[in-house]
Amino acid sequence: MVKEPPIQVVNKTRKTVKQKRTKTVRSKSAASGNRKKKKDSEYSSIPLWLKYVILGVSAALFVIVFYYFFIRPYTYRWKPCYGVKAYGVCLPQGYSVHGFDVSHHQGKIDWEELHKTQQTPFPVRFVFMKASEGGDFSDTAFVRNFDMARQYGFIRGAYHFYNPKTDAARQADFFIRSVKLEPGDLPPVLDIETRSKDVPKLRRDLKIWLDKIEKHYHVKPILYTSYKFKNRYLNDSIFDSYPYWIAHYYVDSVEYKGQWKFWQHTDVGTLPGIDESVDLNVFNGNMEELLQLTIPKE
Structure with a gap:
């Protein structure tokens, strides 16, 4: 082989x-x-x-x-306006006192130009400004805007953007250090938009902030949130006792059935002196009633 x-x-x-x-x-x-x-x-x-x-x-x-x-969600922007159109939107019918709210996102405001809105058929009377957020963030435009608003005859107010992850008392103290309200100013505002997994704790913490602010400024704070947030998380008689500023965009009327003082009806308004889009509001009452809501003289 x-x-x-x-x-x-x-x-x-x-x-x-x-x-x-x-x-x-x-x-x-x-x-x-x-x-x-x-x-x-x-x-x-x-x-x-x-x-x-x-x-x-x-x-x-x-x-x-x-x-x-x-x-x-945005069809209201293209609906025909059967009421009065001003400031780039269709204004809600039946309200005579108009206002707006701003933060640093609107950039530098020309207050002299903005002042001209007070001589229009739909005068803008009041403005809310963001002052603080959480426990350590100050809005960079607040000090200037707050001073200029008073100088140009607007009824002014300040709001705090609440952070559920930060101690409530600390947030209240921070707002107090940031904002010096005077007679004729609107009550301080608590802006609550961020949800929390622990709703009972959120309610307790919000009450801590509200109580501490009321004790310091001697006036009941205003509560700002959307009507859905209010119904879902703050549907309680305790929170119903506060003046309510409701956010509800692109609708002809407010769906919320409870009492409210202010209605933020759009976030795409245009005002002279402000380059960016701005939130527009109406007050649920007349000018005399708005003045009655402001901080009184001691």
Whole structure:
């Protein structure tokens, strides 16, 4: 028996392994191809009319979802204005006292130009300004805006943006250090928009802030939030006792059924002297009633 040279044995072995691998790959490819053919065959067996129905239903669902989340909330912007249009929006009917609110996001305000709104058919009388947030953030535009508002004859107010993750007493102390209210100013405002997983704790903490502020300024603070937030998290007689500033955009009337003092009805208003869009508000009463809400002289 003649032995084959070692190199021939090695080469033969490698060839055998390569053949096995090739067969395995071909086998897998064939199986994959068969599955694809079977899938294509099953799809091609669906009637043409059913394909069009499936495509139509998918398109309809897409349009419905897109409208519900991206168009419906803003349709009020394009509705015909049957009332009075001013400051870039359709003003709510039945309210004579108008105002706005600002923060550093509006940039530098030309208060002399803005003052001209007080001589229009729809004079702007009051303004709320962001003063603080959490336990250590001061709005960079507050000091200037607060001084200029008084200088140009606006009834002014200041608000604090509440952070549920920061100690309530600390936030109240920070607002007190940041804001010096005078007779004729509107009561301090608590802006609550951020949800908390622990709702009972949120309510207790908000009450701490409100009580401490009321004790310092000797006036009941104003509570600002959306009507949905109010109904969901602050639906309590304790919070109903505070003057309520409601945020509800792009609607003809407020859906909230409780008592309220201010209504923030849009966030896309335009005012002279302010380059950016601005929130517009109305007061639920006349000018005399608004003055009665301000901090009295001691």
